Amino acid sequence: MFRRRPEARPAPRDRLVDVYVAGAVVRVPEGASAAAAVLLSSAPAIRTTPVSGAPRLPYCMIGICFDCLAEIDGVANRQACLVPVAPGMRIEPQQGPRAARPDHNAPEAA
Amino acid sequence: MSYDLAIVGAGPAGMAAAIEATALGLSVTVLDEQAAPGGQVFRAVESASGDPALAGEFLDAGGALTASFRGVTTIAYRPSSTLWHLAPDTGALSLKAGGASSELAARRVLLATGAQERPVPIPGWTLPGVMSAGAAQILLKTAGAVPQGAVVIAGQGPLCWLLAVQLLRAGVGPLTLLETGAGGALWDAFRAGGLWTGRRLLGKGVALVREAKRRGLQVVRGVRDLRAEGDAHVQAVHWHGGSLPCDTLLLHEGVIPSTHITRALGLDHDWNARQLCWRPRLDPWGATSHPNVAVAGDGGGIGGWEAAVASGRLAAIDAAHRLGKLDAAARDARAAAPRISLRSALSLRPFLDRLYAPAPTVLAPADDTIVCRCEEITGGQIREAARLGATGPNQVKAFLRAGMGPCQGRMCGTVVAGLIAEIRGASMEEVGALRPRAPFKPMTVGELAREPQDAAA
Amino acid sequence: MISATQTLQGETRDAIVVGGGLVGAAIAYGLQRQGLSTLMLDEGDIAHRASRGNFGLIWVQSKGLGAPHYQHWTHGSAKAWPGLAEDLSEATGIGVGLHQPGGLHFCFSDAEMAQRDALMGQLRREAGNAGYEYRMLSVAELRDMVPGLGPKVVGASWTPYDGHASPLHLLRALHAAFQRAGGHYRPNARVEAVTAAPHDFSVSLGTAIVRAPRLVLASGLGNADLAPLVGLAAPLRPERGQILVTERTREVLALPTHVVRQTDEGSLLLGDSKEDMGFDTLSQTPAIMRAIAQRAVQTFPWIAELNIVRAWAALRVMSPDGKPIYDESERCPGAFLANCHSGVTLAGAHAHLLAPMIAAGALAPEMSPFSARRFDVQKAA
Numbered sequence: 024m025f026r027r028r029p030e031a032r033p034a035p036r037d038r039l040v041d042v043y044v045a046g047a048v049v050r051v052p053e054g055a056s057a058a059a060a061v062l063l064s065s066a067p068a069i070r071t072t073p074v075s076g077a078p079r080l081p082y083c084m085i086g087i088c089f090d091c092l093a094e095i096d097g098v099a100n101r102q103a104c105l106v107p108v109a110p111g112m113r114i115e116p117q118q119g120p121r122a123a124r125p126d127h128n129a130p131e132a133a
Numbered sequence: 134m135s136y137d138l139a140i141v142g143a144g145p146a147g148m149a150a151a152i153e154a155t156a157l158g159l160s161v162t163v164l165d166e167q168a169a170p171g172g173q174v175f176r177a178v179e180s181a182s183g184d185p186a187l188a189g190e191f192l193d194a195g196g197a198l199t200a201s202f203r204g205v206t207t208i209a210y211r212p213s214s215t216l217w218h219l220a221p222d223t224g225a226l227s228l229k230a231g232g233a234s235s236e237l238a239a240r241r242v243l244l245a246t247g248a249q250e251r252p253v254p255i256p257g258w259t260l261p262g263v264m265s266a267g268a269a270q271i272l273l274k275t276a277g278a279v280p281q282g283a284v285v286i287a288g289q290g291p292l293c294w295l296l297a298v299q300l301l302r303a304g305v306g307p308l309t310l311l312e313t314g315a316g317g318a319l320w321d322a323f324r325a326g327g328l329w330t331g332r333r334l335l336g337k338g339v340a341l342v343r344e345a346k347r348r349g350l351q352v353v354r355g356v357r358d359l360r361a362e363g364d365a366h367v368q369a370v371h372w373h374g375g376s377l378p379c380d381t382l383l384l385h386e387g388v389i390p391s392t393h394i395t396r397a398l399g400l401d402h403d404w405n406a407r408q409l410c411w412r413p414r415l416d417p418w419g420a421t422s423h424p425n426v427a428v429a430g431d432g433g434g435i436g437g438w439e440a441a442v443a444s445g446r447l448a449a450i451d452a453a454h455r456l457g458k459l460d461a462a463a464r465d466a467r468a469a470a471p472r473i474s475l476r477s478a479l480s481l482r483p484f485l486d487r488l489y490a491p492a493p494t495v496l497a498p499a500d501d502t503i504v505c506r507c508e509e510i511t512g513g514q515i516r517e518a519a520r521l522g523a524t525g526p527n528q529v530k531a532f533l534r535a536g537m538g539p540c541q542g543r544m545c546g547t548v549v550a551g552l553i554a555e556i557r558g559a560s561m562e563e564v565g566a567l568r569p570r571a572p573f574k575p576m577t578v579g580e581l582a583r584e585p586q587d588a589a590a
Numbered sequence: 591m592i593s594a595t596q597t598l599q600g601e602t603r604d605a606i607v608v609g610g611g612l613v614g615a616a617i618a619y620g621l622q623r624q625g626l627s628t629l630m631l632d633e634g635d636i637a638h639r640a641s642r643g644n645f646g647l648i649w650v651q652s653k654g655l656g657a658p659h660y661q662h663w664t665h666g667s668a669k670a671w672p673g674l675a676e677d678l679s680e681a682t683g684i685g686v687g688l689h690q691p692g693g694l695h696f697c698f699s700d701a702e703m704a705q706r707d708a709l710m711g712q713l714r715r716e717a718g719n720a721g722y723e724y725r726m727l728s729v730a731e732l733r734d735m736v737p738g739l740g741p742k743v744v745g746a747s748w749t750p751y752d753g754h755a756s757p758l759h760l761l762r763a764l765h766a767a768f769q770r771a772g773g774h775y776r777p778n779a780r781v782e783a784v785t786a787a788p789h790d791f792s793v794s795l796g797t798a799i800v801r802a803p804r805l806v807l808a809s810g811l812g813n814a815d816l817a818p819l820v821g822l823a824a825p826l827r828p829e830r831g832q833i834l835v836t837e838r839t840r841e842v843l844a845l846p847t848h849v850v851r852q853t854d855e856g857s858l859l860l861g862d863s864k865e866d867m868g869f870d871t872l873s874q875t876p877a878i879m880r881a882i883a884q885r886a887v888q889t890f891p892w893i894a895e896l897n898i899v900r901a902w903a904a905l906r907v908m909s910p911d912g913k914p915i916y917d918e919s920e921r922c923p924g925a926f927l928a929n930c931h932s933g934v935t936l937a938g939a940h941a942h943l944l945a946p947m948i949a950a951g952a953l954a955p956e957m958s959p960f961s962a963r964r965f966d967v968q969k970a971a
Binding site: 024026031034052056067074077079 | 168
Binding site: 073098099100119120121122123124125126127 | 839893
């Protein structure tokens with residue numbers, strides 16, 4: 024949906040980060056968010072809603088609307104617009120409500 | 134750790150307050166949800182330097198302020214930190230950062246949490262491809278990215294013109310602005326006065342409009358009954374008397390103070406009938422109805438970044454006075470300069486507030502329009518709940534789940550209240566507002582369960 | 591300005607219920623169903639509304655130790671619930687999310703298990719002919735019922751009577767069914783004065799006066815002030831509870847437990863806590879929230895990775911012995927009072943058992959142990 028402008032923002036190679044959106048590589052400037060990566064990809068949606076299954080993409084980009092919830096590096100329902108990209112990051116669109124994972128080794132907690 | 138002053142938000146108000154308070158001898162910490170300082174207005178200014186599309190105030194003023202802030206190394210700056218609870222009586226702040234919870238204490242708290250764009254509930258606004266105008270600007274600032282294909286900006290306010298210019302400079306096109314302002318608003322606005330004092334700001338605005346038109350912006354005025362249509366992505370925007378194909382629809386009806394935390398603290402607020410938004414009740418120093426809490430910047434009322442800088446400095450000076458670093462005479466002397474710049478920065482507000490007065494329809498979406506994006510509750514359902522007897526947004530939340538999703542009512546709260554006011558023939562003051570709760574942002578059960586660390590210096 | 595006489599003529603009903611929470615709405619709905627033209631008075635948007643803070647359990651186990659009448663009442667309500675849910679759904683189309691698959695109370699040590707077994711055994715003995723079925727379940731048995739138990743869980747008690755429902759859908763359904771049956775609802779109606787004569791009550795709301803031969807006080811903690819006006823007593827104190835709610839997840843918990851339940855929408859509710867904070871529902875205590883989170887994680891470690899999207903504090907309506915108060919006035923016949931902190935569990939009883947008694951004009955004799963007079967006896971002794 025969006026495109027970068029390498030001609031206007033000539034970023035050195037080491038300031039570009041390759042991440043995976045739904046398995047496809049997307050090149051994103053360092054410091055941009057996972058939500059920006061999704062909008063730079065060809066993914067039609069970042070999630071489908073848990074209520075009706077409607078597709079959504081990020082709406083506000085400032086951490087207010089929560090439409091950018093996505094699974095990032097295996098962690099579900101993260102606010103993608105507040106997560107800076109990191110090399111090799113995997114961003115997966117979520118389908119409906121997340122799953123709880125009783126059989127998964129839970130993170131160590133109190 | 135314990136500080137004299139904890140500042141929430143590293144936008145212009147927070148940064149200016151931190152610099153001023155440190156200069157006055159206070160120990161200061163600044164928490165910010167973002168990874169870099171700047172707030173939304175100067176978002177990513179450090180990494181965007183050199184982008185011609187953003188040339189001007191953003192790079193110049195934003196870059197300078199951010200550099201000054203970085204230069205004061207005694208400020209305990211905590212990026213990527215989210216405040217999830219605040220106990221104003223004791224000054225205990227609970228944060229989460231990097232998956233862990235921590236606590237710190239402050240003698241005084243300054244909320245500089247800024248503004249959010251007013252939600253624009255029109256039919257189809259949840260479709261992929263529809264987003265806020267500010268969101269597109271964030272993409273430009275943080276990634277140098279621009280929307281592809283046909284782009285339509287719909288709404289009103291200075292940001293529409295600024296964004297149009299920035300997108301056109303960046304090579305976006307075709308670009309159309311559908312202006313929703315009422316006819317005659319300009320003449321009403323002239324009567325507000327302030328044009329001479331605000332001539333510098335007015336000049337900036339006029340230059341923007343000229344540049345936008347020179348670069349080929351198509352403008353349609355007097356647009357109403359906006360509607361986004363498409364299957365799994367927006368394909369067209371319709372309005373009363375027209376339509377356009379579009380790949381990206383950017384909505385904007387002005388910005389409103391973010392009152393999530395001030396509401397959660399139970400502070401006094403006033404309804405602003407002209408701007409159709411709530412504002413925390415503040416004294417001339419930014420002090421709220423709680424003796425330990427102040428607000429600066431757009432979170433206290435929309436004024437733009439220059440006003441935010443001035444109000445941040447004033448709040449810092451007041452904090453220094455309250456904490457015994459300045460006597461009243463020294464406080465007032467120190468405040469003289471920021472007071473003048475605040476007055477100058479706000480001089481054009483009455484004009485702008487009238488020129489871009491939001492249409493009452495932003496609080497009265499049609500029955501089939503989704504109002505609560507999280508729980509997908511429509512205007513019609515909310516009207517029905519109001520008819521059933523719900524007198525305020527908290528009861529509607531209980532009845533319908535509107536405001537119960539992850540955004541915690543940030544998007545729908547005021548619109549829900551507006552619909553109740555319409556059905557019950559009540560004022561917004563009578564209907565009231567949602568009462569948010571901690572955690573102010575979602576956090577995992579595990580983050581909460583772990584014993585908090587004392588926040589390191 | 592409307593004159594008092596005009597108002598009197600306009601607003602005379604068969605019954606007035608003060609309180610529009612779960613207790614008041616269930617009774618008002620029950621009265622309207624009995625054919626009484628009923629007026630329900632309610633507060634506004636910001637009220638100490640315990641109904642909005644209810645955890646949503648229909649909980650029979652562990653209720654009424656040493657008080658067989660309370661055990662019996664609770665059990666009866668659980669039995670009345672399916673009928674109530676069906677009636678409400680038929681009348682309003684609102685599903686209240688009722689499930690009664692039985693419920694679990696977890697134990698974290700062998701000593702706790704033994705103690706729990708003894709308590710459940712005592713309840714069974716006290717139930718007498720009414721019967722009280724329960725089982726103590728080992729971890730091995732529990733594994734087939736709930737997923738991913740924490741290593742510290744050693745077992746649980748189970749009764750088939752327990753269940754859960756959505757307090758919020760229930761509240762809306764009761765309001766909608768009440769109004770569809772012809773009931774009159776008046777929000778923002780704060781009771782300023784009550785004039786009482788036998789079978790003739792006038793309630794002043796400041797701008798209006800309403801009148802009826804029956805008056806039911808069901809205003810939660812507000813009853814403490816109202817009860818003396820009609821010759822009754824409601825010695826109540828607020829007990830604050832906090833609850834955490836996670837984001838929606840796919841179905842994972844098939845039956846409710848005393849610390850966690852999954853709603854029909856998919857959220858997990860984590861509860862609950864007890865604090866003495868007066869009437870403060872605004873402030874929240876991170877330490878209490880943390881304790882709730884820790885207990886949930888101890889029970890189900892996988893909950894740790896779910897996001898809490900909201901939390902709330904609400905006030906339970908506690909009597910000195912924690913049991914409900916149901917009373918009728920001797921001095922002012924026609925005045926009744928209902929107070930409890932189990933608005934969901936007892937909704938079936940309130941709508942289907944209590945309301946008919948009030949409509950008939952007197953509480954049944956077996957209700958007498960619920961009278962607040964029991965506290966006078968305690969004081970005297």
